[in-house]
Amino acid sequence: MAATGGTGDGPPPGARSGDAYAVELRGITKRFPGVVANRDIELRVRRGEVHAIVGENGAGKSTLMKTLYGMHRPDEGKILLDGREVHFKSPADAIEAGIGMVHQHFMLADNFTVLENVVLGSEPTKGVRLDRAEARRRIREISERYSLDLDPDELVENLGVGARQRVEIAKVLYRGATVLILDEPTAVLVPHEVDELFGNLAELTREGLTVMFISHKLDEVRRVADAITVIRRGTTVGTADPRTTTVKELAEMMVGSELPSPETRSSTVRDEPVLVLRGLTVRSREGRALVDDVGLTVRAGEVVGIAGVEGNGQAELVDAIMGLRPLAAGQVQLDGGTTGDGGDVAGLEDITGWSTRARREAGLGFIPEDRHRQGILLDAPLWENRILGHQTLPPAAKGQFIDRKAARADTERIMQEYDVRAPGPDTLAVALSGGNQQKLIVGREMSSSPRLLIAAHPTRGVDVGAQAAIWELLKDARAEGMGILLISADLDELIGLSDTLQVMLRGRLVATLDPATVTPEDLGGYMTGARSAAGAA
Amino acid sequence: ASDEDGGDAATGNGGGGSEDLKIGVAYDTGGRGDRSFNDSAIAGVEAAIEEHGGEVRDLSPNSDASNRVELLTQLADEGYNPVIAVGFAYGDVIADVVEQYPDTTFAIIDSSVEEIGAENLTGLLFAEEQGSYLAGVAAALKTETDHIGFVGGVETPLIQKFEAGYVAGATAVNPDIQVDVQYISPAGDFSGFNDPARGQIVAQGMFDAGADIVYHAAGGSGLGVFQAAAASGGRAIGVDSDQYQTVDDPALQAVIMTSMLKRVDNAVESFIDSYVEGDFEGGQDVVYDLESEGVGLSDSGGFIEDIQGDIDDYRQQIIDGEIEVPTTP
Amino acid sequence: MSVVRRMGMALFAPVLAVVGALVISTAVMAALQVNPLRVFEVMVDFGDSPAQQITALVVILNRAIPLFLAGLAVAIAFRMGLFNIGVEGQYRLATIVAAAAGAAVTLPGPLHVLFIIAVAVVVGAFWAGIVAVLKVTRGVSEVISSIMLNFIALGLASYLLTGPFRGSEEGASIISTAEIPESGQLGGLNAVFDVLGLANPPRQLYGFLPLAIVLGVALAVLLNRTRFGYDLKISGMSPSAAGASGVDARAMVLKAMLLSGAVAGLIGLPDLFGTTHSYTTDFTAGLGFLGIAVALLGRNRPLGIAFAALLFAFLDRALVPLQIADFPASVVTIIQGTIVLAVVVANEVARRVTRRSAERGSAEPPAPVAGDGGSAAMQTPSGPAGPAGDTDERQGAPR
């Protein structure tokens, strides 16, 4: 599988010799206000191959692919398909030319059916009517041919991530694309779904399709790609042969330094529990259990990792602990020892009925999964973001009033200590890159020294440098006795940081694993239910 | 003494002869061109100017009519005299203004000034109930179903006066007659004067229920009443002006049996006449009734020619005081 | 960002809006063969005598006060993204009940006034509270419920006025509540003009003015300096982030609507205290809807709303002199509409310019950053960490 694409059948029929590439980008430059996202990019992709593009966060990969897909026009440079120069004014032109793209963030209308999502923009019609029967037939056909397993009439909002991704692929195939762009398709998938996806890709290349795909997971890249192009700071730094290049070398090409590792130092776990969950159950409006009878203890100085495929109740669990969702049953207890007005509360306290605010005041910190939704106010300055979630706590609050001066000063401190790169506390948060936004959030949550920190995907979408910094911060906090509940999709991160690993599947905790001994592959097995707790014992 | 006051004021401000008569008019909401009340008032002013010479300045209020005071004070400030406030809504604010401009003569239409008692203010009132009484008589004489209707725009005391007179007139002719009464909107919600669709629906309800003549006192909504009459083969009675003349639609003309005239133009004109001639008496109301031809029934279209005699009988009885027309329902 | 630049940013939108509105209205007038210069001249001409000028000023201020209150009421809810179209109904109902209650009791002076204010505030808040409760417990969109409640309030006010609260005698052409006794009226402020040595016209400046100013200041502090104001603002910016930060969204809806309604309850009082002393069928209507425009114009900030209210009042006053000068009165309405639209567009343009310049600003990091990879150790993420494009690329970007 890792061998050069199409080895089985020899070079695909469409492949031409020499410089007639399926896709060729020459000297692409793309500027955004204040940023040069791509500069003088060179990229050559042969027909029928799987071509990987790697690079740091913000290196300009997505931008480049969007250029190729006609979502914006390059400021300089040429796009050639099969040796002919093309000019795309819109994605419609690119689609016409046989290019299809699966975006980093899914582009699906939740309230539409699979069918509607797939045919949108290229609808089969009978007269003026939308020919649903024909559409259904064609989607079934594609679904069978590439084993996508899709029901055309299902509402997308009822689908899991893996299925959504297959809808995205179906969208592209439906349009008869010969060049397929996949932007970080594996970021949200568990190992076995990744395998399925790669199976699908192999299927595609066998049919003569060209696949370009972006990933941060370098071993994965080496496994499936026929060729690799590395992008750094907006420009191509070179190509690599996956058969001969090691992960380490690739990483160095990307960032010019070593890959960080989330390795935990010696255990700092103490005895006293800071968070205890008992029989926690959350139900959907229809009464389905989203979180099902979860019991869990986080001790001081301990990192408890929750592994699981997205959509298995992790988000609901976090919401329930934060008091953002009503409980159907169960109890949440927190040790609020260090906070309170002077008098310290000894031991655990039942906070089940408490408001989110009371919980935060009692020592609950929260790094949300989706920072733009829950963690940051994009249109507000940094110092106002510093207050977010800490409205009632010093230094931001002075009685019923907001102490602007203190908030500004403390923002400066966070910016210093956590290396948040921005001109000053009055900068709007939107102006910060994702990584810097995340560091601000981490810094903010740390500064109230919570007893328990809920860290949901703390390094999602941030680049390697910021990732390392955040890992360090978490480790330091843990050493100082903070309890951390870590939810992540990054298995390396989970294994590297956690003292205890819990696997969540369909709302239940199905296995407790020791991160010292478990491999990502095993973990993936538990996450998908392929392995059960009995097997672990 | 009071007549002297008025005359002095005129000369004082206008600088002598009546060629310099400067008349100010402050309109009710809707302003000039409403083809009804306001236009009738300005017609009176123009008639007066025809006779006496002079000029007129007319002002419309803003959309929520919150600047009524400004309209009056600005006119007075600019030296217009007399100043005529069109509509009872000015009743709220005029007392302060007349006090502030003792040298200017004011008149207000549809509002009693007796309580204010200022020498430079006259109330021009109408006996709408008397005119409506005749409308009721005409309707009762003309109905073939012994069933008639009344559509009021907004349930205010003023419109209730129309209702009272109409019902009294109809029952005087035929004590067993059925009179449907319905208002489009309650007091305080003035949309009822401007919603022809609702006017149509209310009137249609009456026609459907068997009425064959409907009298409206609903301003712009009255158009809907005419439409309903045209659609169901009934007839309607207009209000204020001779709507047969103003409706500009032959199909609707055909259903307007008569209109209850409220001669705001006459009232305004005679007020200006008396002001110019100096026999003006301030501080009190002048009621324009059947006798002074301030109210009456129109006969355009000739629909009521055959009953004109009966109507005149009733008119005379009212003028003679033999019939006392109620003002409240 | 330097102070000058920040000031420039703050003024950018209003200036853009005013210029835009001027250009459009000038074009409209020109199309009508109306001389725009003459129109503007008439608008700013406050009369010749000092008394006339002061009167004009008083007229503008008296009109601006209710508009200011209406704008504030709308803005409070708007701050958290709630659209209180119901201000109209809230103030109508509040005013009639307050007027009736004020006429029904006899209390010593200031207490009487306070009592009336309290009644108005409570009624306004109650009526807005219905909207909030329906939204919070039943999920009814506040847009629908407040539209419906406007009509209901109108009908209810009519019922109360013609029924239980009727104070005018049968047959009077204007139906009204009973007159509020002297102790429950607020005298004018014209003494101020004497103190200042200005002409003292007969037109009284509303005694409610200082109350409105105090309220404006208090709300400015509440909205900008307090935890409540912060919570309110972030609930509008991002409900999800506000929720995660511990703001109880339902409680916030309730509080915002109650406060909005309470302020809405005051809208009718300047007129009630100052001139009418009773609620009548002809009591000024439509202030609630105008308040929406004023709030938009003032960008939901008390100071901005004050300016917007004054601008609207200024334009409104111009109606009469314009007619006297033989200009069509609707020019003013057109200008009002154009200004609102221009402001709205200008705000958006300014917001985007600010945002873009903020983004650009961050492209120049405050401290020089070691641009070279490799050199930095991962433990101290100061080197190439952070989005790669952020450092050298941006500096090299042509602009």
Next chain:
Amino acid sequence: MSTVVTSPGTRPSRGPLTDLLTGGGKGRRFLWIALAVIVLVSLVRVISGEEALTSSSTMSAALLLAVPIGLAALGGLFSERAGVVNIGLEGMMILGTWGAGYAGYQWGWGAALVGGVLFGALGGLLHAIATVTFGVDHVVSGVAINILAAGVARFLSELFYTDNPAGGGVTQSPAMSSDPPRLSLPVLSSGPDLLGDLERQHWFLISDIAGVLRGLTGDIGVLTILAVLLIPASYLLLWRTAFGLRLRSCGENPAAADSLGVAVYRMKYIAVIISGGLAGMGGVFLVFIAGIYRENQTNGRGFIGLAALIFGNWRPGGLATGAGLFGFADALQLRSRSAVVALLLLVAVLLAGVAVWQSVRRRLLQAILAGAFAAAALTGFVLIDELPPGIVSFTPHLTTLLVLSLASQRLRMPQADGLVYRRGEH
């Protein structure tokens, strides 16, 4: 803004009334519901003796009142399904009335229709420019358009109608030079008028059905027919054609639509312009009734249309139900104050039903509350003869509010409704 929260996984509702009665059943149940409602109302009519409840006269009035609201709501549907909140419906309707009046007095009813739709569409165009091109907040732009439209209408009247020999003035246009034709169903509703005969028998149920049918088929204006046809036509256009799919995709996820080559901006423009045109058509309808343009003729109907749209869960059938309910309640209160009291009996019966239903589901509190209100309504029915005019006037509004708050809230607005979409900014 109108934020109606739904948790993912719930099926989209088909309108609160349907939900109230069936919990969001299939279209098949519609007939059952309609029948049940008629039986109930007819029962109430027999008990209370209020013939107005189901008379053909009330029904045709209800239709007349519902149509402009329905057209405005339909306008809102197009715009909001494409993701643009349209609170400027009222203003577009005002423009529609003016346009209809202007064209109508010169060239007759056909031109009035065109003129009104065109003027409304111009309002829509303005809204589209502000929201789509300039990215102005939708509500803000809508409010500004409402203010502007009133000013423009007054201004144009001043310009064209003062001293116009054909008549008119600053507040009204000259009369239309021709009237739109009106149609009746032959034999049943006209000529022999069989339905009319049936209705006059006052038989239980049969006369009621005859009344309803006759009201809906007798002496109907062409525009009414057009408006009623537009409801299914909009459904077909929006849910059964490629164009509709694209339009709706702009309201659900414009970024996705954009990435598939759907011209999002153009779609939004088209939708908002259609929206304005339909609202304008609502204005035309009002002009047809009056035979004239008259200032303030719309009288807030655009806002009610917006409410009907939300009430109807952003669906053609739902909004028609909303407009119909509102029109019926309004017609009833305009027709007869005592008939409104009969509504109390209807409410009592319905609430009693709710009480029973809730107690079956063992929701005691709700059951008791519903029961208490049912008892209160019944007492009201027995004791009150006639409600005062102020109270009666808001019957339709209160009804709408009550139904909305009683119905379980499973409304779902288009996901990207009200969000400003800018290409490349997620």
